Amino acid sequence: MRFNIDNEVIAIIGNSYFLAESKLIIMAGKKKTASTPLLDSLDLSGRSTVLYNIIREYPDIRAYAEEIAEGLLCDVDIDDIAESLADELDYLKVEEVWDSSGRTRDGYVDPGERAYEMLEEITDEYVMEMNKYIERGMPDQSRDYCAGILYGLYKFEKDYHSDVLEETPDYCHDRFSWIRKEWEKKIGDDKQVKLLADILEEKGMAEW
Numbered sequence: 288m289r290f291n292i293d294n295e296v297i298a299i300i301g302n303s304y305f306l307a308e309s310k311l312i313i314m315a316g317k318k319k320t321a322s323t324p325l326l327d328s329l330d331l332s333g334r335s336t337v338l339y340n341i342i343r344e345y346p347d348i349r350a351y352a353e354e355i356a357e358g359l360l361c362d363v364d365i366d367d368i369a370e371s372l373a374d375e376l377d378y379l380k381v382e383e384v385w386d387s388s389g390r391t392r393d394g395y396v397d398p399g400e401r402a403y404e405m406l407e408e409i410t411d412e413y414v415m416e417m418n419k420y421i422e423r424g425m426p427d428q429s430r431d432y433c434a435g436i437l438y439g440l441y442k443f444e445k446d447y448h449s450d451v452l453e454e455t456p457d458y459c460h461d462r463f464s465w466i467r468k469e470w471e472k473k474i475g476d477d478k479q480v481k482l483l484a485d486i487l488e489e490k491g492m493a494e495w
């Protein structure tokens with residue numbers, strides 16, 4: 288399956304565009320030279336733009352960039368993702384929920400609903416990345432990323448004892464179920480669905 292490079296991937300490998308430039312020079316039969324001060328002075332956005340234009344102009348460079356990007360993106364660690372998500376969710380304090388709920392100029396905002404929304408905003412960033420792996424043609428990595436998200440929700444409820452969950456006690460279960468079903472629908476592969484179920488069982492989440 289062909290790896291699909293996207294703008295975010297280009298940004299990720301923006302710092303590596305000198306590799307593509309060097310290969311382009313070699314392909315052109317020119318002597319390889321060091322990066323110029325002008326190129327060195329570019330920020331990540333500028334480097335990404337240079338790389339994007341090189342990739343558009345030279346198909347061989349595109350293949351080379353895809354190789355670099357795939358190497359950077361293929362290593363998805365379930366435990367690392369879970370810990371990162373749980374930590375981010377735990378960083379949200381109940382006082383922040385209270386400050387943006389209750390009586391407001393726009394009317395009454397239920398603290399439980401507000402807590403759910405704020406936790407959801409954090410979790411959705413991870414869900415977006417999970418979906419990008421599907422779009423990139425990397426189902427295995429998407430599966431592991433999904434498992435990491437689900438494990439993170441599980442750990443957050445079981446191990447972190449957040450006061451925020453007192454306002455919305457069903458959040459982790461609700462999002463766990465929704466994210467799993469959405470991923471299974473998007474992936475559309477019974478083998479991948481079974482592999483995810485095996486991971487969840489291994490992590491002690493089979494009954495969640």
